[in-house]
Amino acid sequence: MNAFDPGRIRADFPILSERPYGKPLIYFDNAASSQKPKSVIDAITEYYSHSNANIHRGVHYLSQKASEAYDAVRVALKDFLNAPSEDEIVFVRGTTEAVNLVAATFGRTHVQAGDEVLISAMEHHSNIVPWQMLCEEKGAKLRVIPIDDHGQLRLDQVDNLITERTRIVSLVHVSNSLGTINPVKEVIRLAHAKGVPVFVDGAQSTAHFQVDVQDLDADFFAFSGHKILGPTGIGVLYGKRALLESMPPYQGGGEMIRSVSFERTTYNDIPLRFEAGTPNIAGVIALGEALRYWESIDRDTAVQWENTLLAHATVALQGISGVQLIGTAAEKASVLSFVIDEVNALDAGMYLDTKGIAVRTGHHCTEPVMHRFGIPGTIRASFMFYNTLEEIDEFVNHLHGAIRLLRPLNA
Amino acid sequence: MEAIEQEIIDDFALFDTWEDKYQYIIELGQKLPVFNPEFKTDDYRIKGCQSSVWLDASYSDGRIVFYADSDSTFVKGEIALLMKVLSGRTPQEILDAKLEFIDSIGLRQHMAVTRANGLNAMVKQMKAYALAHSAN
Ligand SMILES: Cc1ncc(COP(=O)(O)O)c(C=O)c1O
Numbered sequence: 128m129n130a131f132d133p134g135r136i137r138a139d140f141p142i143l144s145e146r147p148y149g150k151p152l153i154y155f156d157n158a159a160s161s162q163k164p165k166s167v168i169d170a171i172t173e174y175y176s177h178s179n180a181n182i183h184r185g186v187h188y189l190s191q192k193a194s195e196a197y198d199a200v201r202v203a204l205k206d207f208l209n210a211p212s213e214d215e216i217v218f219v220r221g222t223t224e225a226v227n228l229v230a231a232t233f234g235r236t237h238v239q240a241g242d243e244v245l246i247s248a249m250e251h252h253s254n255i256v257p258w259q260m261l262c263e264e265k266g267a268k269l270r271v272i273p274i275d276d277h278g279q280l281r282l283d284q285v286d287n288l289i290t291e292r293t294r295i296v297s298l299v300h301v302s303n304s305l306g307t308i309n310p311v312k313e314v315i316r317l318a319h320a321k322g323v324p325v326f327v328d329g330a331q332s333t334a335h336f337q338v339d340v341q342d343l344d345a346d347f348f349a350f351s352g353h354k355i356l357g358p359t360g361i362g363v364l365y366g367k368r369a370l371l372e373s374m375p376p377y378q379g380g381g382e383m384i385r386s387v388s389f390e391r392t393t394y395n396d397i398p399l400r401f402e403a404g405t406p407n408i409a410g411v412i413a414l415g416e417a418l419r420y421w422e423s424i425d426r427d428t429a430v431q432w433e434n435t436l437l438a439h440a441t442v443a444l445q446g447i448s449g450v451q452l453i454g455t456a457a458e459k460a461s462v463l464s465f466v467i468d469e470v471n472a473l474d475a476g477m478y479l480d481t482k483g484i485a486v487r488t489g490h491h492c493t494e495p496v497m498h499r500f501g502i503p504g505t506i507r508a509s510f511m512f513y514n515t516l517e518e519i520d521e522f523v524n525h526l527h528g529a530i531r532l533l534r535p536l537n538a
Numbered sequence: 539m540e541a542i543e544q545e546i547i548d549d550f551a552l553f554d555t556w557e558d559k560y561q562y563i564i565e566l567g568q569k570l571p572v573f574n575p576e577f578k579t580d581d582y583r584i585k586g587c588q589s590s591v592w593l594d595a596s597y598s599d600g601r602i603v604f605y606a607d608s609d610s611t612f613v614k615g616e617i618a619l620l621m622k623v624l625s626g627r628t629p630q631e632i633l634d635a636k637l638e639f640i641d642s643i644g645l646r647q648h649m650a651v652t653r654a655n656g657l658n659a660m661v662k663q664m665k666a667y668a669l670a671h672s673a674n
Contacts, residue, residue, distance in 0.1 A: 471610045473589050478612075481556070489588075503609070532557060533611050535568065 131432030133515045136424065139164040140513055150483030153518045158303050158462055158509035159487055160353045161334060163417070167356060170416035174409045181405055183382065197408055200415035201398075207418050208348065209339040210365050217371070217398040218406055221362035222330040223253040225349030226297070228364060228401060229326055230257040232374040233347075234295065240266035243292045245323075247272040247280055247309070248499055249302040252492045254328045258297060272298075274499060278305035278454040285314055289321050296325045300332035304491040304507065305454030306437075306462030308332070312343050319344065324370065330354055334511070335460040336430050340365050352410065357417035361410030364401075371397040378403040429512040433461050436510045436519060443523045449530065453505050464491075464505040467526075470533045472506045478529035484522055539631055542623050543639040550643035559643065563615030570618050573607035584663050589613045591660060595667045601626050602667055606660075616657055624664055632668035637661060 137143050140162045145152045154162060174196070180189035182197050205213040219225045234257075238244060244258045248271050255269075262269045272288055273281045280298075289296065296318045301308050315325045324346035332338055333350040340348045347370070352361040366374075376383055376394050380403030385393040394400050440463050444450050449468035467475060476488035489504040490497045497504055508522065553559045573592060582592040589610035596603050604625040608614040623639070624632050640657065 471589070473609075474611045477610075528557075532561060532564065535611075 131428050131435075131512065133432070133513050136513050137515075139166070139420075141165055141168070143513060147483045147485075148481060153482075153484040153514075153522060155508040155510065155514065155518075155522065156485045156487050157334070157511040157514075158331060158354070158491075158507065160359070161356050161511055162513070163356055163358070164420050166420055167358065167413050167416045170413040171358065171409050174412050178412075179409075182408055193408055193412075196412050196415070197406075200411050200418070203415050203418045204363055207333075207421070208363075208365055209341055211341065212368065214397050215365055215368050215371060217364040217366065217401045218411060219349070219362045219364050219401075220360055220407070221351035221353070222251075222328055222349045223351075225347075225362060225364035226254050226326070226328065227257045228377045229295075229347055229349075229366070230261045232377050232401075233324075233370065234258070234261045235265075236373075236375060238262070238265050238267045238294045241292060242267045242294045243270050243290060244268070245270050245272065245288055245293050245296045247298050248274045249278065249280070249305055249307065249309075249493060249496050250297070250299050251303055251328065251330065252494070254297055254299060254326075255495070267294075268292075271495075274307075274496075277456050278302065278307050278496075279456045280307070280309050280314075282310055282313060286317050289318055289323055291321075293318075293321070293323050296323055297328065298325065299328040299330075300338075301329075301335065301460045301462075302454065302493070302496070303331050303462065303509075304464055304493040304496050304505065305456065306459040306464065306509075307454060307456040308458040308460050310458075311345070315344050315346075324367075331460065331462070335433060337426055346370055352414040352417065355417060356420055357414040358410045361407045361414050366397075368397070371401070374401075376403070377401050380404045382406070424512070432512050433510055436514055436516065437461055437463065439516055440508065440510070440519045440523075443519065444526075447523070447526065447530070449534075450526075453500055453502065461510045462507060463509070464507045466502055466505050467530060469535055470530055472504045474533050475506050475526070475529045478532065479522070479525055482521075482525045482528075484525060486522075539623060539627065539635060543637075546619065546622065546639050547642045556644070560612065560615065563619055564611055565615075566618035566622070567608075567611060567614035567616075570607070570614065570621070571605065573605055577605075578607065584659050588656060591617070591656070593617075593660070593663050593667075595664075597667075597671050600628055602629060602632060602671060604664060604667075613656055617660060620657075620660060620664065627668075629668040629672035633665060633672060635665075 142162050178193045180193045182194040201213040201216045204216045259269055270288055272285055298311055298314055300311055311327050318325045326347040327345045329348050329350040334355045346367050348365040350363055353359040383395050383400050383403040385395050444465055451466050453464040472488040476486055479486055487507045550559055577594050578592050582594050584591040584593055589608055591608045594605045604621050606617045
C-alpha cells in the first residue's frame, strides 16, 4: 500500500465522528489544536482511576507508580526530539510558557540596555510579546527579520541583523499563519558563528515532521502537547544543558528547591529547578501516550500524506477565481491561508461552519504578518494526517457556495 | 412594533433553507444607507463582536434612528434586520422590545455561539442608546 490509509487512522480519533449541525465534521483547524487519539484520552482516565497521587514525594505505592510514569515521559521526549539528555527536557504549560520562561531567565540575565533581541516578521504573538516586555524592561531593542512576498524569511538579511549587540535569536520553525518552513538550521549556523544562541518555536513543526534538536543545533526548542495529539496544558522546553544550568529559576515554590530556610534557599538541579509546584501529572502521562501513538504510525508516510493533502487543496483553491493564497513559500507544511476578493474571511468561516467544516479565520495571533500583506485576516485550513482528499473536495465545494452567497450581487 | 416583527416572521416562513434566509438578510444589509466612514472609529465600534461593527444613532422628535455598518456581510444583514424593528422608535419602545422574532425565524440555530454574542452585543448597544435618551 503506497497511499496512507486515513480511513483506518481516523477510527483512532473518536471526535472525528462528531456531527456538528447534523453534518459530518470536517476538522481543518489542526494548527490551532490537533485532535486526540482514544489512547491519549483513555490515559487521562486511567491515570486518575488507577495511579493518581502527587509525585516525587510519597513513599507509597501510588506515588511511586505516578512518579515512574511521569519520569518515563521525560525520557520519551528526549528520544522524540533526539535531545542528548532527559535533564534538558523541561515541562511547561505550552510554547507560550516556554518563551516566557526563557525571556524571564536567560533574557533577564543576558539582555541589557542597548542590547538586541532578533525575531522574525512571521512570529506568533507568543514569540513577540515576551521579548517585547523584556526589551521594554531592559531598554533593549527588538529587531525583526523581514519576509518576502511569498512569506519566506529573508535569509539574505539575517547575517546583517545579527550584530555584536544581539543576545538571542528567536525564530518560528513553521509559521502557523503562512505554513512556511523556515531554514532554522541555517539561521542557527549564522547565529552561532557570532556566538548568539537561538530559540526555536516548534509549536507547528513537531506535529508535521520529525525534529532533531542536535541536528539543528538549537539552543532552545519549544512545543505544545495539544498540537501533537496530546492534551492541553502541557508542553516542552528543550534547552542545552550548559544554558539551562546557567539560568536562574523561573518561579519559586516546591519541587524547584534543594533546601529552604528563612536565611537561604538553594535550588534544585535542572530540569526540576524550572518546575515549581505540583506539575500537570495527568497531562505529562497523556503526552507520553501521544508520543507512543506517533511511534505507532509510519511518520514518513504521514508526512507524505499531509503533503498530498496540501498540494491537492492548493491546486483546488488556485482554481477558484478571486481566491488568493497568502503564504506561497517553496517549503510549506500543512497550512493553507487565503483571502477571497470581496468576501469577508469571518463570513466565509461562519458559512463553512454551518456545513460542519472547522476552519480558522482572522489574524491567527500573527497580526504583523497580516500587516505585512495588508489584509485584516485570512481563512486558514490546516491539515493533519487523519484528513482526507474527500474532505478537501467537500470543503472546496462549500467554498464555492460561500462565495455565491456572500459576494456582492452586482459586482 | 410587534406587527413588524410578525411581518418578518411571516417573510422568513417562505424560505426553505437557511441559505435563502441569509440571501434575504444579506440583501437587506446591502440596502442599508451608506455609513459615514468618518465614524468608523473605535468610539463607534461595538465590543463583543468578532467582526467590526460600528453603530451610531441620532435622536429627534422623540425617536432614535440608527446608522450602522459591519465588515461582515452576515452581520450587516442582521443589523439591517434589527434596524427594521428598532430604528425610528421611541426610547421606551426600544427598551421594551423583546425581539422574539430572532428566535422564531431560526437565525441562531445555524451558527456558532460567537455569532449569537455579536447579535446580543448589538442589541445591548442599541438599548444603551435608548436608555440614555429615555433618561432625558
Ligand atoms: C507558531 C506558534 N507559536 C506559539 C504558539 C502558542 O502555543 P500555545 O498557545 O500552545 O502556548 C502557537 C499556537 O497557536 C503557534 O502556532
